[in-house]
Amino acid sequence: MIAAVDTGDTAWMLVATALVLMMTPALGLFYAGLVRSKNTLNTFMMSIAAIAVAAVTWAAVGYSLAFDGEGSIIGGLGNAFLNGVDFAPRPGGTIPEIVFFAFQATFCIITVALISGAVVERMRFSAFLVFAALWSIVVYAVLAHWAFGGGWLASGGTLDFAGGVPVEMASGFSALAAAVVVGARKDYGRQALLPHNAVYVLLGAGLLWFGWFGFNGGSGFSTGQNSVLAFTNTLLCPAATLVVWFALDLIRGRKVTAIGAATAIIVGCVLITPAGGYVSPGWAMLLGALGAFPSYGIIVWRTRTRVDETLDVLAAHGTAGFIGILFIGFFAQASWNGVSDGLFYGNAAQLGDQALAALAAPTYAFVMTFVLLKLIGAFMPLRASDREEATGMDVVQHGEEAYVTGEGAILLLPDDVGKAAVPVADPG
Amino acid sequence: MKLVIGIVRPEQANQVLEALHRAEVRGFSMSRVQGHGGEVERVETYRGTTVQMGLSEKVRFEVAVSDSFVDKTVEAICEGGRTGEVGDGKIFVVPLDHAVRIRTGDSDEGAVTPVSR
Numbered sequence: 001m002i003a004a005v006d007t008g009d010t011a012w013m014l015v016a017t018a019l020v021l022m023m024t025p026a027l028g029l030f031y032a033g034l035v036r037s038k039n040t041l042n043t044f045m046m047s048i049a050a051i052a053v054a055a056v057t058w059a060a061v062g063y064s065l066a067f068d069g070e071g072s073i074i075g076g077l078g079n080a081f082l083n084g085v086d087f088a089p090r091p092g093g094t095i096p097e098i099v100f101f102a103f104q105a106t107f108c109i110i111t112v113a114l115i116s117g118a119v120v121e122r123m124r125f126s127a128f129l130v131f132a133a134l135w136s137i138v139v140y141a142v143l144a145h146w147a148f149g150g151g152w153l154a155s156g157g158t159l160d161f162a163g164g165v166p167v168e169m170a171s172g173f174s175a176l177a178a179a180v181v182v183g184a185r186k187d188y189g190r191q192a193l194l195p196h197n198a199v200y201v202l203l204g205a206g207l208l209w210f211g212w213f214g215f216n217g218g219s220g221f222s223t224g225q226n227s228v229l230a231f232t233n234t235l236l237c238p239a240a241t242l243v244v245w246f247a248l249d250l251i252r253g254r255k256v257t258a259i260g261a262a263t264a265i266i267v268g269c270v271l272i273t274p275a276g277g278y279v280s281p282g283w284a285m286l287l288g289a290l291g292a293f294p295s296y297g298i299i300v301w302r303t304r305t306r307v308d309e310t311l312d313v314l315a316a317h318g319t320a321g322f323i324g325i326l327f328i329g330f331f332a333q334a335s336w337n338g339v340s341d342g343l344f345y346g347n348a349a350q351l352g353d354q355a356l357a358a359l360a361a362p363t364y365a366f367v368m369t370f371v372l373l374k375l376i377g378a379f380m381p382l383r384a385s386d387r388e389e390a391t392g393m394d395v396v397q398h399g400e401e402a403y404v405t406g407e408g409a410i411l412l413l414p415d416d417v418g419k420a421a422v423p424v425a426d427p428g
Numbered sequence: 429m430k431l432v433i434g435i436v437r438p439e440q441a442n443q444v445l446e447a448l449h450r451a452e453v454r455g456f457s458m459s460r461v462q463g464h465g466g467e468v469e470r471v472e473t474y475r476g477t478t479v480q481m482g483l484s485e486k487v488r489f490e491v492a493v494s495d496s497f498v499d500k501t502v503e504a505i506c507e508g509g510r511t512g513e514v515g516d517g518k519i520f521v522v523p524l525d526h527a528v529r530i531r532t533g534d535s536d537e538g539a540v541t542p543v544s545r
Contacts, residue, residue: 191442387513390439399472407462408483412471 005087006094009222013095013103019214020106024051024113026211030204030262031117032402034311037196038392039121040402046116046128053132054109054140062108062137063101066144072152075145094222103218104148108140111167115369117311118175119182121193122383125397130376135174139368143170143361153360157353159332159340161230162219164274164325165361172318173362174369176309181373184308186386198258205262209238212269216276226337230276233284238268240288248296263316267295270320275328278339283331291323322358329354429524429536432501434489435463436509436517441487444508448491451504454542456491467515486517492527492540 028047035043054062064079067090079085087096112132119128143166145151147158153165160166187193195201216234220227245264246256271291272284279287298315329351332342341347373382383389388396395401436444441458448456462483470481491501498521505519529539 395470400474409479409481412478412480
């Protein structure tokens with residue numbers, strides 16, 4: 001007897017899960033457009049790899065460590081390998097736990113994919129696969145437990161609607177650590193390394209925004225008021241960010257840029273992620289407008305440093321997630337969210353709870369990612385050689401090219417494969 | 429007057445540009461070409477179809493220079509284009525009969541000597 005399942009809620013959560021899964025290939029497209037053409041496939045494949053690896057680790061132990069039990073730091077292994085995850089809802093829930101599991105899995109997946117933005121164009125694919133598997137357990141599952149699974153942040157009163165802690169701040173500050181450990185691309189700071197297809201970037205950003213309605217709108221796990229509030233805020237907040245970003249672009253360079261607009265969409269969606277179900281639509285727009293400034297500033301500043309955090313995951317996700325988490329502490333409104341007020345409505349304690357998360361999550365993510373990559377680096381090279389980097393990661397890592405012409409390509413019959421890598425005209 | 433044709437790796441094109449700039453060679457054109465120069469071919473696989481890519485992407489510089497600039501130009505392309513691996517490319521220097529700057533009608537040496545606008 002599964003009495004507590006609500007069919008409407010379940011129907012929406014099935015759709016929301018599919019929407020969030022789509023965000024990861026959308027991110028792959030967004031990232032692929034931002035790199036040079038010789039690294040298009042490798043960059044896209046890092047996102048696809050996140051789906052492959054993180055879905056499996058999540059089913060094996062990640063979900064259990066995040067959502068089994070009320071442990072302060074980490075959950076148990078009671079749900080490992082989906083043990084006991086079936087059609088009955090979790091306590092207080094209205095959707096089958098197996099849907100809840102799938103929805104949460106898509107969050108783990110995209111967070112792993114996000115970090116790839118820091119290491120594209122030089123990290124070896126196999127090293128990334130190992131990193132993705134370990135990071136999804138050691139960092140994501142732990143932070144998800146803290147914020148969503150009844151860990152010390154959630155039980156202490158920190159509000160995080162859709163993942164400011166485990167998704168946005170975790171990916172952003174892990175990206176910074178990854179960029180530091182893996183190191184800059186060989187030509188970084190010496191040559192202009194430009195995005196090769198701005199249309200991919202805009203299309204990717206648009207698809208991400210579309211998927212984000214499932215990401216935020218689904219994070220109430222129902223069709224209730226918090227969910228529909230978050231849904232609408234996901235429209236309004238990024239729109240406000242776009243407007244301010246346009247203005248900043250105009251002031252700084254006299255032109256509104258397309259890649260800037262794509263970036264603003266991501267920043268706006270990230271800003272509203274933690275706050276979506278907790279602030280009114282009016283405050284959501286203010287959040288979008290104000291939150292544009294720090295991310296814009298960090299992007300401008302970062303490119304002048306030696307830190308090749310290539311696709312600015314720290315600025316777009318880490319910073320905007322940090323601002324969104326803190327914003328709840330000021331402008332949460334019980335009359336809208338039914339949970340808690342922020343400082344502006346007389347509850348200063350909420351700001352303290354939010355500040356705690358804003359300090360703890362970045363620290364944990366940065367330190368653990370740094371240590372994890374140093375460990376992996378002790379067993380296998382993290383990055384391709386300079387020669388391979390110059391040739392391009394698509395050919396070197398995957399044996400394919402994104403824009404292959406086929407001219408001069410000779411079909412190899414099965415018997416010839418393996419004998420092929422011989423110079424036709426040996427100069428020696 | 430010579431036409432210097434340098435065919436280099438695309439990933440070295442920026443270095444060649446820098447080297448030409450340092451050598452004060454100002455006028456040139458470049459184009460993307462495909463070629464084969466004895467390097468080991470790449471084997472790629474697309475859905476079970478394995479192919480040997482016979483042609484590699486190259487960048488072709490064409491620089492028309494007066495005789496006194498020929499050596500500098502060749503040295504610059506060599507310096508910028510060299511990685512030491514097979515496939516770094518070739519430089520060809522060919523005689524040039526006649527050159528005209530379209531804007532002014534300057535011909536020959538005058539046409540290939542940069543002017544300060």
